[in-house]
Amino acid sequence: MSRFSKNKRLGIAESKGRYDLPLNKGSASNFMIVLVALMTFLAMMALSATFLLNSVTHHWSSGLENSLTIEIPAVDTDENIRSQEDIQALSQRVQDTLQPFAEINAATALTQEEIQELVSPWLGEDLAVGEMPLPGLISVELSSRNPENIQSITEAVKAIASDIKIDTHETWLNDILRLAGTLKISASFVTLIIGLTTITAIAGAIRSRMAEHRDDIELLHLMGASDMYITKQLQRHALILTIKGSLLGLGAGLVIIAAMSLLSSSDNPVMPGLSLDIVNISGLFLLPVAISFIAWITARFTVLRVLGQMP
Amino acid sequence: MIKFEHVGLRYGIGPEVLSDVNFTLEPGSFHFLTGPSGAGKTSLMSLMFLGRKPTRGLVTMFDQNVNDMDRAKLSKLRQKIGVVFQEFRLLPHLSAFDNVALPLRITGHRESEIKSNVDELLEWVGLGDYKNVLPLTLSGGQQQRVAIARAVIARPKLLLADEPTGNLDDNIGFRLMHLFEQLNRMGTTIVIATHSQSIMEKFGHPRLVLDSGTLHVHEQSNWVQKNIEGVY
Numbered sequence: 001m002s003r004f005s006k007n008k009r010l011g012i013a014e015s016k017g018r019y020d021l022p023l024n025k026g027s028a029s030n031f032m033i034v035l036v037a038l039m040t041f042l043a044m045m046a047l048s049a050t051f052l053l054n055s056v057t058h059h060w061s062s063g064l065e066n067s068l069t070i071e072i073p074a075v076d077t078d079e080n081i082r083s084q085e086d087i088q089a090l091s092q093r094v095q096d097t098l099q100p101f102a103e104i105n106a107a108t109a110l111t112q113e114e115i116q117e118l119v120s121p122w123l124g125e126d127l128a129v130g131e132m133p134l135p136g137l138i139s140v141e142l143s144s145r146n147p148e149n150i151q152s153i154t155e156a157v158k159a160i161a162s163d164i165k166i167d168t169h170e171t172w173l174n175d176i177l178r179l180a181g182t183l184k185i186s187a188s189f190v191t192l193i194i195g196l197t198t199i200t201a202i203a204g205a206i207r208s209r210m211a212e213h214r215d216d217i218e219l220l221h222l223m224g225a226s227d228m229y230i231t232k233q234l235q236r237h238a239l240i241l242t243i244k245g246s247l248l249g250l251g252a253g254l255v256i257i258a259a260m261s262l263l264s265s266s267d268n269p270v271m272p273g274l275s276l277d278i279v280n281i282s283g284l285f286l287l288p289v290a291i292s293f294i295a296w297i298t299a300r301f302t303v304l305r306v307l308g309q310m311p
Numbered sequence: 312m313i314k315f316e317h318v319g320l321r322y323g324i325g326p327e328v329l330s331d332v333n334f335t336l337e338p339g340s341f342h343f344l345t346g347p348s349g350a351g352k353t354s355l356m357s358l359m360f361l362g363r364k365p366t367r368g369l370v371t372m373f374d375q376n377v378n379d380m381d382r383a384k385l386s387k388l389r390q391k392i393g394v395v396f397q398e399f400r401l402l403p404h405l406s407a408f409d410n411v412a413l414p415l416r417i418t419g420h421r422e423s424e425i426k427s428n429v430d431e432l433l434e435w436v437g438l439g440d441y442k443n444v445l446p447l448t449l450s451g452g453q454q455q456r457v458a459i460a461r462a463v464i465a466r467p468k469l470l471l472a473d474e475p476t477g478n479l480d481d482n483i484g485f486r487l488m489h490l491f492e493q494l495n496r497m498g499t500t501i502v503i504a505t506h507s508q509s510i511m512e513k514f515g516h517p518r519l520v521l522d523s524g525t526l527h528v529h530e531q532s533n534w535v536q537k538n539i540e541g542v543y
Contacts, residue, residue, distance in 0.1 A: 019410075020402065020405070020413065020416070021401075022403075022404035023403075025404065083488075213399070216402055219400050219402065220413070220417070220478045221359060221386075221389075222361070222362050222389060222394065223389065223394075223413060223417055224386050224387070224388075224389035224390030224391075224392070224414070224417055224418070225386065225415055226383065226386045226417075227382060227383075229417060237317070294380075309361065311361070311363055311364050311385075
């Protein structure tokens with residue numbers, strides 16, 4: 001271990017932590033720190049996107065998966081507009097019919113104001129009740145989603161009026177989950193690409209350092225230094241740089257995520273803001289550990305491989 | 312201890328720089344390796360310090376065949392060999408102390424032991440006041456002494472030196488030769504590559520003479536006698 005570093009003015013070595021190889025000098029170290037910081041940052045963004053997608057799909061699916069909506073059309077099968085009184089009467093009959101079903105927790109008819117609120121994004125806020133025929137909607141909460149139960153509910157409701165529609169949200173839910181699944185796979189693929197790029201970049205940086213100090217490494221080799229003796233020095237060097245870089249990347253990533261979290265926080269019921277729970281945050285903090293481990297292993301195999309080419 | 316049998320060496324597809332080299336060095340022997348420039352001295356030395364493998368023939372070091380030896384065993388074997396390179400090959404970013412300490416650190420000695428041994432040896436070679444100095448600020452002679460100290464610090468079983476006294480004045484050169492002889496008396500086998508007739512004649516050890524890639528072994532008395540006869 002070199003306890004000394006160079007005092008350039010006097011050519012005198014000064015006490016410091018040691019390497020047999022001059023690994024802690026040169027701009028290549030800074031390049032590797034910046035590279036690892038960028039990789040960590042990108043990995044954090046990809047991981048955060050995955051967390052956000054998980055949160056969104058959970059939010060959407062938990063609201064829809066144990067529910068169905070019964071719609072009493074505003075126009076009957078003979079193209080006659082149903083009056084509000086007819087709709088309310090049908091609505092009441094449907095609720096009465098559903099009463100005996102044990103798997104139904106609640107069946108609530110939406111008021112005209114609530115229905116108007118639902119259609120207002122498309123038809124405008126100024127629509128007056130009564131100006132336009134609106135359907136009757138009954139929101140049904142189920143204790144469990146069982147196809148057989150849904151079938152028997154459908155039959156019971158259709159017996160009241162054949163044009164009553166039952167929306168199980170299945171198509172919508174499946175589309176959303178498929179989209180979210182595709183996005184999650186894409187985010188995982190991006191994370192994998194980042195990991196592979198990190199491995200390639202670290203291996204390249206290590207090879208470059210070894211080429212730069214080839215004479216010194218060869219000298220240690222000829223003096224009887226084992227492959228592990230040389231490997232440990234380069235491995236330690238790579239690990240220290242990676243820890244520095246990944247912590248920098250983590251810091252930058254946390255700042256961006258915090259900013260995104262603040263900017264995206266809203267009461268929008270469809271799109272929840274980016275909020276991370278303790279498990280997500282732990283996952284982000286584990287990134288520098290994972291990247292440092294990747295660097296450690298990569299450095300080890302790269303150095304041993306290059307040393308293996310020496311006699 | 313060291314046995315070369317029909318050893319040949321070529322670089323790539325070039326001609327053989329060493330051809331059919333045969334010799335045996337007994338433990339505790341002292342030899343000079345000499346010959347004209349380009350005769351293959353450095354190549355032969357590189358085979359002896361296990362920096363290369365021969366392209367043909369059998370090399371036995373410390374009674375072990377090194378041709379097919381695995382890397383871990385080769386490293387252990389190299390730790391028994393001290394080398395003084397012609398161009399010194401000091402690590403420029405390390406102090407004189409750390410350069411000399413390298414072989415001990417490689418073999419895992421304790422720092423307290425390293426400090427006392429290195430300090431003592433640096434004093435002995437006259438560099439006690441330069442131990443924290445970087446090699447580039449030392450003169451050629453001082454760098455050579457650091458290189459020699461590094462080669463002998465771990466008390467190797469075999470010491471190989473390529474022109475070790477080339478940059479030194481006669482006084483220091485003879486002093487270092489006495490150090491080599493002292494090591495030799497303690498059991499170290501020594502091979503010194505040199506052109507210096509004065510050193511070879513003064514110390515009178517047997518010579519390995521390389522000429523155009525082939526080796527001849529001469530006992531000193533015969534060598535002197537033959538050359539005297541040749542002159543007169």
